[in-house]
Amino acid sequence: MVEMSCEDHDRYAASSQFITHTVGRILKESMLESTPINTKGYESLLGLVENTAMDSFDLYYGLFMFNKNSLEMLEKLDLAFEDLRKQLIAWLHRVVRNQLIENGERLHQLDGSNSHALHRRAPNESALLHSSFASNNSSQSDENTKLKIAIVGFGNFGQFLAKTIVSQGHEVLAYSRSDYSDVARKLGVLYFSDVDDLCEQHPGVILLCTSIISTVKVLKSLPFQRLKRSTLFVDVLSVKEFPRNLFLQHLPHDFDVLCTHPMFGPESGKNGWKNLPFVYDKVRIGNEESRILRCYRFLDIFASEGCRMVEMSCAEHDRHAAGSQFVTHTTGRFLEKLRLKTTPINTKGYETLLSLVKNTGRDSFDLYYSLFLYNLNAMEQLERFDLAFESLKKQLFNRLHSIYRKQLFENEQ
Template structure:
């Protein structure tokens, strides 16, 4: 396993021919020294992520087209492979397993801890499962990723044996709210720990066909200036970059503001529509199909998640009040329009305002009724009961 926090390997691992002979130039069939790729075992210690040698011995002289470190992937120069992380997942429910599958497929070592026994599911994915958080922390994962529910995050974090982790460990989360975990991390984690707040704006349902184009929000709350720690944070973000996510860097405060106007509203409307027991019909429109899909997607999430979106995002209450206002406005608009129609109907039936409704286009319209019938309570005249006409069928009545 490549470990960013480990010491660099022995100087004998690579050979810098340019140091011994500054005039030496490799033959066309001989690659530059920084591209030599000795086979390394999976558990070798990591190395610096920057190319330390080039054709003329100066890293800055390497042409841009030959640089091995790019934004889209962190690369170990001596092995010519992407950096592989050891990631500890705290919480291994539906969402934790969903993320772990992609992490394992990218070659990262994934450890998982949960209060429930998910050892069988972990074996199927290729994840090492721990039933004790102390045992996981003693494995010294480079990244601790919280995949807990919003409501249980503080309790879980307080119970983690932080003293068993390395002092430079990177902590990250994938909660649907961001200011809350940010404040919690800054309050409870030692100052040497790095902090990365993230939110994949998708889940097992919306991301089951791939993550291409789906937004991934992140905020580098606290990342050490050491190149290895910066590269580790980027290597973690590369999991989502390389999966095709649309990377969106913004502050935790801005995330919560936007999420309250999108994610909370979506869940709120889905929950409201669920109470209506909407059903499939033989004449579904596209719009109605969208509503059914909305109900289906939000109903699959637990009410605990929905409550967490409301309780731990200070902007959610404002959106809820705006929804109440908007609903009342639409009802008043409908009532006002209905009142106007009924008023005109009553004026026509009672003969009021004769000058205004007497003649239209040369025709007498005093007795013309509107399409909207008046409410039954308006009329004081009880209509006579009519006898049903007999219908003759086949000569019989």
């Protein structure tokens, strides 16, 4: 039971009720669909759409028309989304501008001579393995089932994965630009400050846990000649076609390639990985039994923790992720600009939005920008979101126009 003045109620309701219904209707207009790789945040948005869709437009129009605070909130929503879009465009402009300047300087240095091709042709891929995922055979010896995994990029996410990998008995090595030797020692990980020394340990798996922006630079800096020719390369980036093409372009043809996306992190996975989605694509795995088994053993790290294992192509992942991931982060980030606060009359839908803002706010803008830049489907989703918002505003203002016009005619009569 909450006692408050009618004025206070309407002021709070402009946030907890009108904003919730507005976001729900924008997302409905965006035609969101459930995907095989829904995140918890995306599930909450789908629930919000379902709940607000049950109410008539008349109810939503009433929240807008008869609460004097609602128009201000609609304007703030509009400005917040426009500000977020400007941020994305500004970052994109800066990146493209820097590339043009660098390319211009490179061409100038060539001084008219024939340059090497800017893009190497991707090597032919081995046939994809279509066998279903299977856990390791329990009769195999412990020695044969354990992997030597080198984690390149030992930041928060690398450490998060290392903790579970070590607990399963695998040998873990690590390398990073920053000094994480103390953290590695506590986790039971052998830390290297020199990547050459790391590679000379001949790990069977190289697990890249770098940021998407630094992936190209890190991959090119690795001394491939110090690794075994059958080494398995694995990434854990939030987009998949970009690392897939990068691996096929730059890695020696003998190396195996497995693209993965654990759709959870230190926060969402802190209480275990059970039922959390893990997406993977066996891009290029050699035909030898030992290489096939190594791939399965790596995947079993996640399967044995209860992850929901989802095999799909990198292209299919990015198409689904543009909805389930990019839309979720976009919604959270433009709501963050409103600096929403809890109210004494929070609805369940508003609680969902506050939680979404909190979770997406933990991630850097670099991550969000990467979801936009490196997923070719993201721009389409951004445009659909924009069109949905414009359509909703048009519906509201058309209703206002028709009511006022009707009143004018009645007064004349």
